[in-house]
Amino acid sequence: MPIKTEPFYLNIGPQHPSTHGVFRLRVALDGEVVVGVEPIIGYLHRGIEKLAETRTYTQTIPFTDRLDYLSSMTNNLAYCLAVEKLGGLKVPERAEYIRVIFSEIMRISSHMMAVGFFLNDLGAMMTPVLYMWREREKIMDMFEMVCGQRLLYNYMRIGGVSQNLPDDFMPAVKKFLAEMPKYIDEYDQLLAQNEILLARSKGVGILSKDTAIGIGASGPVLRASGVKWDIRKMDPYSIYERFDFEVPTGDTGDCYDRYWVRMLEIRQSVRILEQAIAQIPEKGAVCADVPQFFRPPRGEAYGYLEGPKGNIGFYIVSDGSIAPYRLHIYPPTLINITALSDMVIGWKVADLIIIFGSIDVVLGEIDR
Amino acid sequence: MTLLEQFQLLLKNANWPDWAVYLTPAIAGILLILVFVLTIIIVFIWWERRLLGRFQLRTGPNRCGPEGIFQPIATAIKILLKEDIVPDKADKLLHFVAPIIVFVPILMLFAVIPVGEGAILVDLNIGIIYIIAISSISVIGIFMASWASNNKYSLIAGMRAIAQMVSYELPVVLSIVGVALVAGSFSMLKIVEAQGIPYILQQPLGFIIFFLGALAEMNRSPFDLLEADSEIVAGYHIEYSGMKFAMFYLGEYGIVLAYAGIMATLFLGGWQGPLLPPIVWFLIKVVIIFSFIIWMRATLPRLRVDQLMSFAWKFLLPMAVINLVIIAVEVLVLPLSMQWLIIILNFGFAAALILLWSKLFTLGGGRVEV
């Protein structure tokens, strides 16, 4: 006689240690096996897009910090790129270099958080996170030097950056770059061949190449699936065409590849930083002459860049006034979780957590 | 003659009534164990936090008292002052009883762990069997807690608990049998006395199996699936607070202390050691094992539930059986004087078997088609 069974619904989140914010997953379980998953978002929705309609262009920059708060600099930059595209502004040479330097430092920091918390989701009880934080702490110090903030920087400005680099910044970043490869080696030594990490993440949560392109995934998630697509290389913004770096890709698109691509990208970021530090002009303006109440001409522009989490973009429609008529934020992590159900169905609850962790979401960005 | 029996004799000679002669030393012994266990648990909590801090590039608690030694006391006060919350739809009786059922068997284990020559509450001639029997009661308490909480996370934890605890019982028991075979007794005192050379050298494979099995039995990383905080938040004690939670918390450390004591007794020569008094040697061994467990906790990620099960059934159980056969044959064939030959042989076997098995099998089944 067949036994009548029904799925067991488990509500993961919005308050849960591994949802990286206030994310809610409604999971249908058959024993431990996930048979259905439905992400429910919006718990952190602050209406930034609507708020921006009543602020001047410059006043919106602090909002962008609060999107993906682990990579505020690149959010700032993406927004500024969009406004500059809209207004046809030229950014001074030194400011371009400063922007690249901070984007790459931000990428290192964000990837380290991603990898650390991925391991935390695997159950490695804070140790990897705290090892990653050792280096992130130095990055935070550097950010503090230039803008006085450690998390929400508000540093980029339309047409440049808010202030020049302080004198003690360059020695700090040089020291950091000299030490960093050694630390990355250490992380790889500790993690890359860990038997349990391999058993848990190899082949788990595969996002196939076609699905990844179909859902419009971007960033490390897309590259881990084997698509060699990096906006820094394919559509260079700022001055990325001047730097020599590689775009690492994965083979299968499993959780391990997503972890590994991030580690490789940290190395590439260090490479870019070394070149940028060597090339940066000693003197020069760091911000173009932009009026406080900047009025871009009528029109629309889409500014985007390769953020740590993926392709972050700002679509701005201007009606010629001091405030954007419409600001749309393109959130890479929301797009990356589109195929979550494809990736997790059939795996266990524990895998669901690490697959979600390997995508590296930040709820500030998903919910806006 | 154990210290307890000596005490009884003393009272008898002092012409105490019979019931008092029997009861007084027993109650004294129980109180002594309670105080001993609780003190050590408090020190352990502090030690774990400090050590974890060092492993994780931070200092750990260092504000309460010298080196933060009073931190566990502060924690205890905090936990005890919390409101005792029982979920509305919970099974009130089971919810109340579960922490007791978890904690009491753990305390009972200490009755047969010798901390010095004769320093044992009761020298049962079936000491090991008593340990095996008593230690598997806790799982019922854990299952009761997880069921009674009426919480889905804890229900998952309960399902995992049954699967995990029952599976890992087998390799643990089989590796203990190897020890009993060589020692020729089930009595804990006799096993210690039989260890001229600690059994960890004579039965390295047995020790590894016992250690891993015990890790799973006491829900320690990498087998801490019952309370996997990144998946099922806190597992079976998710709905507990106040004193009831404290019971689970104490039980968690109590069982580590108990298993560390058992491991020290069975494999590391118990209280034996030169120069220092027996109790100190015993504690040193316990702390070494405990520190090793903390090290694993700080370093290793967690296994998945199917990997955990296959690790027990495909890896530990066959190894334990083979280990038992090897030990049995050695006990039969080789004379006791050839200890060193046995040691070399067993290390060879252990290395060969572990290598062979790691080539032969993979962890877990992976994706399930739904």
Added chain:
Amino acid sequence: MTLALNGEEIGKKLAEAFPAAVVSSDKLNVLVDSKHLQPVAEYLKNTSGLEFDYLTFVTATDYLDYLEIVYRLVSLKNNHSLILKTRCHTRDNPVVPTVVNTWRAAYYQEREIFDLLGIRFEGHPDMRRLLLWEGFQGHPLRRDYL
């Protein structure tokens, strides 16, 4: 560089394939009639030389007279991009066909547009609010919502 394709050329190409589809086109973008959106999307995705396999973003803007939906398409293979637009001229219960079947990337973004601007995407498998809660009245990103 991702080459931003000239909208006029693409508009001509589209006009050949679907005579009634293209409303207007200029250098930056192509505006198509929403009735023909789905075949146009399929055409853009599958025609060799275009192969827009990657949809970056979908968003909508409220211009008070009409609502405009913007699609930015990228071809990872040929490394070029195109901005496709469509309009809807009613404000009460506007409906546009979905492109989820062509580009799955639109799945959450169309839900978000429905949530914030109130444009219903016909054929979307799960047309519910995304960010705001179910009982929410109104659509905040419309210009007349205060």
